[in-house]
Amino acid sequence: MISAISNLGRLWFMVFSCRFNADVFVGFLARLLKCTDGRKIILIVDSHPAHKAAKFARWIAANRARKATLELCFMPGYSPELNPDELLNQDTKQAMRRQRRRDQSHMIANARAHLRRRQNQPGVVRNFFDEEHVRYAAAAG
Secondary structure (H helix, E strand, O other): EEEEEOOEEEEEEEEOOOOOOOOHHOOOOOOOHHOOOOOOOEEEEEEOOOOOOOHHHHHHHOOOHHHOEEEEEEEOOOOOHOHHHHHHHHHHHEEEEEEEOOHHHHHHHHHHHHHHHHHHOOOHHHHHHHHHHHHHOOOOO
């Protein structure tokens, strides 16, 4: 899964069965930009190769108008505790552990159901930003 959360309690996600790569990242960002009504998006990302791939750079260059609405902030090397979205990942993994695993399609359906519930619980999503290491991300509004 890939997701983005806002300090206002919004949640966007995409669940996929392939390997995470630049194609998946670009696809998610294209969908995300359509949902945000041209508002500026500041994404906090780690140093995954998909976030720094040439394909992503070409996509940004080809979509210059979108570049103004999208800013990537790279976290220092391995520091997941600084990424607010990691709290959603932990929450999702915990919910998935309670589910009986049958097959991949069942796991994907359960992940989507959990994330849709979280989309309808903005207070829970906002609370992720109360964690000590990610409070810095709650400052922007």
